[in-house]
Amino acid sequence: MTSGTSFNILVSDDDTIRVSQMGSTTTEFENVLDNARASLDEARDEYRALEQSHTVPEAIVESIAELEHELEELDAKLEISEDDIELVQQTETRVQVLSSVLSALRDRQRIGVEADTERLGYEIDRIEQVQTDLDLQLGDIKKKYSMLQQLVETERHHKAITSERLSIGTLEAEISDIYDTLVDQLSPEDAVPVYSDIARLLLDDIHEYLSGLGEQNDRRTAFASDLAKVKQLLDEAESKSNSAGKRSNDAYTALEGCRMLHRSISRAYAEQSVAESLVDTVRRRNLAVQCDLEECVEAGDAETLIEQISSALTTEVRQSATERLKQLLIEHDGSVIRTADATDLDRSTILDSLAELLDDDEVADITVEFN
Known part of the structure; x- marks a missing residue:
């Protein structure tokens, strides 16, 4: 048996056939390309789950x-x-950054x-313990x-926001009707x-x-004043120092305050989580952003990070497009x-890009050849 060179036969999605030496640059290129495609598919799935219920920055969508x-x-x-391997590796990194940003938004x-x-759940469980005529409605x-x-x-968290019949907003409205009936x-x-127990769980x-x-x-500290007021109302409602009617009103007012604070502060916590996740992405991918990462984490400033990453991602994609054209x-x-x-x-796109490259001194000269 004579020794020879081993080859891979690679067929792409468009049926293009590539023949490459085993362990060659083509094999490495194909592996990285496949990984990048898989990451982009994941990013697209993340976006589809977000687009109906949350605003995604335009630069992210364009990317x-x-x-x-x-x-x-x-x-x-x-x-x-x-050089092609380096290009595909850079593209894979950008895809992974994009996927990480969308994943962080999904976490939010x-x-x-x-x-x-x-x-x-707190509200339904506690109301269920009350002996009333609300069995059918509840x-x-x-x-x-x-x-x-x-x-x-x-x-399927997005469905919990967008579904007409099962949305959180729909259930919130129906539970509010229950409270009206409880009176x-x-x-x-x-x-x-009843009001006090639910409020304490929320606190x-x-x-x-x-x-x-x-x-x-x-x-x-933004919610400190509201929290103090809620706690004071609860303490007064539970102390029995006032009439039952006033204590009931105080407890219900405190509950309403806790419901609103629970929603607002949980969103602040979600923003904090996004900020921490995005800073981790920036550091792992060595992405150049124009903001202080530590300050963004400490302030829970997810919006600045999203804006900066979107801008950096868009810039790198455009720079990559220029490099590919060259x-x-x-x-x-x-x-x-x-x-x-x-x-x-198309030819017009190439000519427009060439004009930009010429203006940026990236191209030494352009020669026109007549028929």
């Missing part, structure tokens, strides 16, 4: 299409060089939905709540512990969320026509 275009251009290459959505779901709410929990458990069904004396969560905020996060032109001896014929770039 999805731009990175898809990058991967298609890279996949169209027939001869692979070491998840934290908010799970906090709301837990709050509704039974329907419990059924919807069970379905809402299934959405959360199966990580007629319970004596003020019996209503106080426990609120303090846990607050403890998770950064030291310089303004939201640590390489394509070099491969085709500077010919615009041959470059256009070999890619999906």
